Amino acid sequence: MQLRGTSRINEQGHLEIGGVDSVDLSRRFGTPLYVMDEQMIRERMRAFINAFRKTGLSFQVAYASKAFSTLAMCRLVEEEGLYLDVVSDGELYTALKANFPPERIYFHGNNKTPEELEMGLKAGIGWFVVDNFTELSLLNSLAQREGITVRILLRTTPGVEAHTHDYIQTGQEDSKFGFDLGNGQVKRAIQQSLQSERLQLDGFHCHIGSQIFGAEGFRLAVQKMAALTRESRAVFGFHPRILNLGGGFGIRYQASDRPIPIEEYVSAIAEEIRAGFSGETCPEIWLEPGRSIVGEAGTTLYRVGSTKEVPGIRKYVAVDGGMNDNPRPALYQATYEAIVANRAAETPQERISVAGKLCESGDMLIWDLDVPKVETGDVLAVLSTGAYNYSMANNYNRLRRPAVVFVRDGQADLVVQRERLDDLLQNDRIPERMMAVEPVE
Ligand SMILES: Cc1ncc(COP(=O)(O)O)c(C=O)c1O
Ligand SMILES: N[C@@H](CCCC[NH3+])C(=O)O
Numbered sequence: 547m548q549l550r551g552t553s554r555i556n557e558q559g560h561l562e563i564g565g566v567d568s569v570d571l572s573r574r575f576g577t578p579l580y581v582m583d584e585q586m587i588r589e590r591m592r593a594f595i596n597a598f599r600k601t602g603l604s605f606q607v608a609y610a611s612k613a614f615s616t617l618a619m620c621r622l623v624e625e626e627g628l629y630l631d632v633v634s635d636g637e638l639y640t641a642l643k644a645n646f647p648p649e650r651i652y653f654h655g656n657n658k659t660p661e662e663l664e665m666g667l668k669a670g671i672g673w674f675v676v677d678n679f680t681e682l683s684l685l686n687s688l689a690q691r692e693g694i695t696v697r698i699l700l701r702t703t704p705g706v707e708a709h710t711h712d713y714i715q716t717g718q719e720d721s722k723f724g725f726d727l728g729n730g731q732v733k734r735a736i737q738q739s740l741q742s743e744r745l746q747l748d749g750f751h752c753h754i755g756s757q758i759f760g761a762e763g764f765r766l767a768v769q770k771m772a773a774l775t776r777e778s779r780a781v782f783g784f785h786p787r788i789l790n791l792g793g794g795f796g797i798r799y800q801a802s803d804r805p806i807p808i809e810e811y812v813s814a815i816a817e818e819i820r821a822g823f824s825g826e827t828c829p830e831i832w833l834e835p836g837r838s839i840v841g842e843a844g845t846t847l848y849r850v851g852s853t854k855e856v857p858g859i860r861k862y863v864a865v866d867g868g869m870n871d872n873p874r875p876a877l878y879q880a881t882y883e884a885i886v887a888n889r890a891a892e893t894p895q896e897r898i899s900v901a902g903k904l905c906e907s908g909d910m911l912i913w914d915l916d917v918p919k920v921e922t923g924d925v926l927a928v929l930s931t932g933a934y935n936y937s938m939a940n941n942y943n944r945l946r947r948p949a950v951v952f953v954r955d956g957q958a959d960l961v962v963q964r965e966r967l968d969d970l971l972q973n974d975r976i977p978e979r980m981m982a983v984e985p986v987e
Contacts, residue, residue: 547801547883550842550929551586559891561845561927564953568847568887571958572925575949577849578867580936582614582961584622584954586843587932590808591626594835597812603819604830608652610793611637613836613933614844618952618961620644629672631834635662642669652699656723663688673697675751675790677724682738682745689744696744699751699790700725702732704770706754706763724752727770736782747784749829750774753792756837759805761814767791768815772822775829790832791815797841799930800881808838837933844932846872846948847887850924851903860914861898865926868902869909870945872928872935876908884912887925892918900926904943936962944970 549555556562560569564583571581591609598605608629611620615632620641623630630646632638633654641651652673653666663685666674676682676698689696701724725731732750739747750771754763771789778784796805812833819831848865855861874880884900886892894916902909911928920926939947946965951958 547885548798550798550845551583551589553583553845555890559889561885561887561890563845564958565956566953566958568845568927569925571951571953572847572849572887574958575951575960576964577847577925578865578871578948579847580871580931580948580950580962581845581847582840582932582950582952583843583845584952587622587840588626590839590843591623591628593808594812594833595627597809598816598831600809601812601816603816603828606830606832608832608834609839610834610836611641612937614840614935614937615640616936616950616962617644618959619840620646624650629832629834635659635665638662638665638669638671648672654701660684660688667692667694667696673699673748675699675701676735676739677701679735679738682735682742686742686744694744695746697746697748698739699749699788700732700735700739700747701751701753702727702771702774704752704754704767706752706766706770727774732774733777733781736778736784740782740784747786749786749788749790751790751792753834754794756794757796758794759796759803761806761811763794764791764811764815765818768818768822772819775823776826785827786829788832789829790834793833793835793837795835795838797838797930797933800883805838841933842930844930844935846928846931846935848926848928850920850922850926852922853898853920861896862901863898863920863926864901864903865911866903867945867948868904868911869906870902870904870942871939871948872911872931873938873940874934875911876906882912882928882930884915884917884926884928886917886920887927889918889920889924895919900928904945941965941970946970
């Protein structure tokens with residue numbers, strides 16, 4: 547199996563990540579544990595920047611914080627000089643508390659509440675990516691009230707069907723996101739934006755989906771956005787300064803996944819941009835990857851607990867987490883690779899299926915995994931769990947969300963502590979009438 551980033555098998559035959567023995571990590575921080583390879587995260591961010599530099603285009607790369615957002619992650623993004631895409635008050639709050647410069651933040655979402663919009667306005671964030679007509683009017687009136695002008699991009703739905711799971715496609719016509727390119731909505735939105743006293747239209751955005759392997763969808767999206775730019779210049783005299791092409795670059799979850807290198811995505815996009823804007827001023831090109839920055843950099847460590855043999859059919863091996871810390875297999879039939887971290891050098895001897903510990907038959911992390919003989923107490927490392935795992939984790943079955951550690955150069959730092967049982971109760975209230983009362987005499 548191909549290990550990710552800085553991972554290797556050390557002299558003890560253990561999986562090592564960022565120069566730290568994962569079995570030691572499991573003892574020191576407990577399990578389940580999200581381990582993030584900091585060097586790999588930094589390298590992925592730099593890969594986007596360096597690829598763009600080679601194209602000669604003017605560009606910005608933003609990190610889509612929905613993939614994995616914590617204070618420490620926001621610090622990394624800031625240090626690497628990227629912009630930050632947030633989609634909620636919670637993500638914005640995290641970024642601001644991490645001292646992320648507000649002018650490098652922009653706010654996405656198809657139903658931002660008035661409170662969220664106000665929070666963004668008051669914080670002085672760089673842009674709002676306006677998704678629909680309701681928001682266009684609301685944002686203008688809120689900005690009016692605050693006496694400020696806000697910069698916006700319009701999210702468009704380009705009608706490009708990306709080849710990925712139905713639930714993570716976003717660019718097709720029948721989508722809850724954005725102004726539709728095909729039916730004239732975008733033109734109405736441009737007109738309304740240009741007439742809005744407090745809105746400064748800076749450009750357009752599109753995002754065709756997630757976990758996309760080839761560059762073809764992105765090429766098509768560029769063609770549509772270039773056509774939109776030409777039309778907007780011709781019809782409205784409006785010259786967009788920014789074209790944001792979203793995220794969606796695929797990563798390796800299983801051996802058969804063949805994501806193309808970041809550089810190839812970027813050079814295909816650049817080629818299409820040059821073709822689409824030949825002889826004309828080209829807007830600044832933005833991308834907002836999430837998964838491709840953090841996905842392969844994450845590994846989840848679990849402790850193996852009980853096992854169950856269904857004779858002639860399969861062996862279930864249960865771990866101490868499951869669909870609460872990784873809902874992706876249940877949601878999208880996502881597949882993962884895993885290795886037994888304390889037997890990483892041993893050859894496979896049996897085929898198991900990895901079950902979670904939640905009360906759902908669908909709580910299966912991996913079907914049919916070839917492993918050395920596993921025993922209770924072993925440490926199972928599931929690879930490529932850096933994106934949409936911690937960020938989608940929940941407390942179903944009143945399980946506590948795991949801790950997160952960053953590892954780098956032999957050092958491990960706790961960046962999110964494991965939830966405590968009391969954390970589960972901190973927002974619970976017992977109504978007065980349910981409190982125990984003194985028995986009536
Ligand atoms: C608008 C938008 N931008 C960026 C992303 C990040 O996508 P990915 O994590 O696939 O790069 C998403 C998620 O799909 C998104 O909805
Ligand atoms: N959460 C999804 C991707 C959706 C991204 C947001 N538009 C996943 O795990 O693949």
